[in-house]
Amino acid sequence: MTIALETKNLEKQFGGLRVTRDLSLRIEQGARHALIGPNGAGKTTVINQLTGVLKPNSGRILLEGQDITDLPVHRRVLRGLSRTFQINQLYPDLTPLETIGLAVSERLGHGGDWWRRMGTRNDVNDEIAELLARFHLLDVMNEQTVTLPYGKQRLLEIAVAIAAKPRVLLLDEPAAGVPESERHDILAVVGALPRDVTVLLIEHDMDLVFSFADRISVLVSGALLTEGPPEQVARDPQVKAVYLGEEAVNV
Amino acid sequence: MSASSDVGYHAQRHARWHYGEVAFWLIVLACGFAFPNRYLIMTDILRLALFTMSLDLILGYAGIVSLGHAAFFGVGAYAAGLLALHGIVTEPVLALVVAGLAAMVLGFATSFLVIRGVDLTRLMVTLGIALLLEALAERFSNITGGTDGLQGIEMQPIFGVIPFDMFGKAGFFYSLAVLFLLFLFARRVVHSPFGLSLRAIKNNPLRAAAIGIPVNRRLIAIYTLAAFYAGIAGALFTQTTAIASLDVFAFERSADLMLVLVIGGTGYLYGGLIGAVVFRMLQELFSTITPQYWQFWIGLVLVVIVLVGRQRLHRWVLYVPNLVIKQLAGRKAVVAVPESDA
Numbered sequence: 072m073t074i075a076l077e078t079k080n081l082e083k084q085f086g087g088l089r090v091t092r093d094l095s096l097r098i099e100q101g102a103r104h105a106l107i108g109p110n111g112a113g114k115t116t117v118i119n120q121l122t123g124v125l126k127p128n129s130g131r132i133l134l135e136g137q138d139i140t141d142l143p144v145h146r147r148v149l150r151g152l153s154r155t156f157q158i159n160q161l162y163p164d165l166t167p168l169e170t171i172g173l174a175v176s177e178r179l180g181h182g183g184d185w186w187r188r189m190g191t192r193n194d195v196n197d198e199i200a201e202l203l204a205r206f207h208l209l210d211v212m213n214e215q216t217v218t219l220p221y222g223k224q225r226l227l228e229i230a231v232a233i234a235a236k237p238r239v240l241l242l243d244e245p246a247a248g249v250p251e252s253e254r255h256d257i258l259a260v261v262g263a264l265p266r267d268v269t270v271l272l273i274e275h276d277m278d279l280v281f282s283f284a285d286r287i288s289v290l291v292s293g294a295l296l297t298e299g300p301p302e303q304v305a306r307d308p309q310v311k312a313v314y315l316g317e318e319a320v321n322v
Numbered sequence: 323m324s325a326s327s328d329v330g331y332h333a334q335r336h337a338r339w340h341y342g343e344v345a346f347w348l349i350v351l352a353c354g355f356a357f358p359n360r361y362l363i364m365t366d367i368l369r370l371a372l373f374t375m376s377l378d379l380i381l382g383y384a385g386i387v388s389l390g391h392a393a394f395f396g397v398g399a400y401a402a403g404l405l406a407l408h409g410i411v412t413e414p415v416l417a418l419v420v421a422g423l424a425a426m427v428l429g430f431a432t433s434f435l436v437i438r439g440v441d442l443t444r445l446m447v448t449l450g451i452a453l454l455l456e457a458l459a460e461r462f463s464n465i466t467g468g469t470d471g472l473q474g475i476e477m478q479p480i481f482g483v484i485p486f487d488m489f490g491k492a493g494f495f496y497s498l499a500v501l502f503l504l505f506l507f508a509r510r511v512v513h514s515p516f517g518l519s520l521r522a523i524k525n526n527p528l529r530a531a532a533i534g535i536p537v538n539r540r541l542i543a544i545y546t547l548a549a550f551y552a553g554i555a556g557a558l559f560t561q562t563t564a565i566a567s568l569d570v571f572a573f574e575r576s577a578d579l580m581l582v583l584v585i586g587g588t589g590y591l592y593g594g595l596i597g598a599v600v601f602r603m604l605q606e607l608f609s610t611i612t613p614q615y616w617q618f619w620i621g622l623v624l625v626v627i628v629l630v631g632r633q634r635l636h637r638w639v640l641y642v643p644n645l646v647i648k649q650l651a652g653r654k655a656v657v658a659v660p661e662s663d664a
Contacts, residue, residue, distance in 0.1 A: 072619040081564070113344060120594075123531065124528070130580075143533035143536075144532060145531045145532075145533075145535055145536050145537070147342060147533035148531075148532060148533060149534050153532070155531075156528075156529070156532075158503060159529050160524035160526055160532065161525075161526065161529060162521070162522050162657075163392055163525055163527055164521065164531065165518075165521060165522060165525060168332055168333060169333070169518055169521075169522075172329075172515075172518070172598045173515065173519055173522055173535070174332055177515075177519070177534040178534060179514050181515055181540075182515050182516070182519055182534070182535060183515070183516055183519075183540075184370075184513060184514050184515045185510075185511050185514045185515075185516035185517070186510060186511075187335045187514055187515070187542075188333075188334055188357055188510075188513050188514060189334065189337065189513060189514060189517075189518055190329070190330045190331070190332070190333025190334040190337070191330065191334065191516050193326065193330070196326045196327070196329045196333070197326045197332040199323045199326075199327070199329045199333075200325035200326040200329045203325070203329070204325060209325065211399040212329070212332065213332055213335075229431075231529070231533060232532075234425055234533070235533055235534060238439055262422040288443070
């Protein structure tokens with residue numbers, strides 16, 4: 072079995088606070104892997120280290136067997152590791168068309184073109200059109216992002232990550248803050264991701280986790296508590312005690 | 323595929339020329355014939371416009387604040403002065419390019435300091451570099467002429483055929499041609515994927531990196547290009563006034579530049595041009611009314627602009643021309659748009 076993404080003894084401290092403790096994760100190729108844990112468990116810190124926003128104090132990160140620990144953020148993206156953010160990180164002044172256009176251009180190596188006009192490459196235009204359609208953004212493609220309803224922004228957030236054609240995709244609470252009426256679109260899009268894309272999902276919503284993931288890692292205080300298939304994790308008394316409190320989980 | 327061609331069409335929306343833009347340049351050109359005894363002030367406005375466009379490239383597009391943009395203006399100015407004075411490069415256009423390149427080299431070298439850190443750091447670093455150069459120019463007075471500046475510069479004819487005349491007519495059209503060419507170039511660049519990526523970086527550097535944009539490389543590139551533009555503006559200053567003195571590096575020059583750009587609006591290239599016109603006109607107007615206190619009124623205008631909001635002001639100012647243009651050219655034509663839409 073190929074390992075798509077792996078961490079080896081990852082360690083991160085903020086001052087005296089150990090927010091990631093000796094974390095070793097292995098995420099298999101094509102997996103639907105969920106990383107769960109109570110608030111403050113350090114989930115987003117892990118994502119930030121995986122993507123290169125934060126540098127770990129020690130430990131290594133391997134993408135498809137290659138050490139990427141010291142690569143800057145944008146080089147990891149070009150190697151096929153892409154993410155969404157828990158809180159939308161979009162370009163308020165740009166339109167969905169421009170936002171996705173940029174991501175596609177960068178991936179195809181046209182991002183540095185300074186002479187050719189945006190919109191004159193048919194291969195780029197085709198992809199933009201396809202992504203806009205897939206994420207229900209065609210009707211708003213010329214609106215400024217800041218003016219879009221939250222659900223649309225959330226879709227754009229995911230669309231941008233997909234535009235990078237990742238082989239490993241990190242989803243940081245994709246449905247966070249999305250009103251009930253628009254959740255369906257998000258879940259459908261996440262569910263329809265091609266199987267060859269490996270997905271690491273960070274999520275609070277247990278319904279989403281248990282319907283989506285085929286493997287779950289539980290993070291508590293920065294350390295790995297347990298890992299296994301959903302049924303096993305749901306039954307784990309430790310997990311119930313630490314994370315789910317008294318509430319029972321229906322699988 | 324219709325959706326795809328639709329995307330292509332809309333992606334080039336801003337890159338296409340609007341009627342208003344053509345009208346703008348025609349009016350500028352017409353000014354050259356309409357006011358034959360105002361060449362000096364108009365040339366001054368053109369230089370300022372080019373200089374401001376340079377700041378717009380880094381501030382308006384890439385979000386790099388600078389309080390020391392005069393550093394590049396000054397290097398361009400002295401380079402052009404020295405080239406002419408010592409007869410190294412006598413043909414003005416060639417000298418202009420060489421002077422611009424000198425500023426560009428400095429821009430590239432200092433860009434590494436500037437891209438580090440946040441806005442406040444950048445303000446301090448850019449300010450520091452300009453002060454440093456001013457001090458150096460003063461110290462090495464055997465080269466720069468010190469506080470007296472470079473004197474006795476004599477400009478050769480442009481391309482060896484068009485001499486600079488005492489009314490400044492040649493200087494005006496020369497400056498206008500340079501401004502227009504560099505504007506065309508900048509316009510092309512900002513509508514490219516590269517230009518769009520600068521706006522993305524300004525909007526959200528975190529996300530920009532997360533889609534694979536090499537943020538630092540892009541910032542270095544635009545900062546270097548902006549330095550070239552500022553250097554050209556400085557060289558034009560020397561070539562059209564035949565002087566280069568220490569005040570080309572002055573802090574006031576960098577600070578005024580910020581005012582001009584704020585007045586004109588950032589991030590749509592015309593802001594620098596409009597700002598330069600408005601700023602100089604206001605300066606003229608206020609200094610005629612109150613020679614001593616004109617800066618007070620400029621300050622007041624600035625406060626009003628910031629409080630009311632440029633976008634609203636633009637909409638008011640553009641309301642009537644837009645109405646006219648729409649009557650003449652149909653609904654889709656726009657004479658000019660507020661900065662955020664451009």
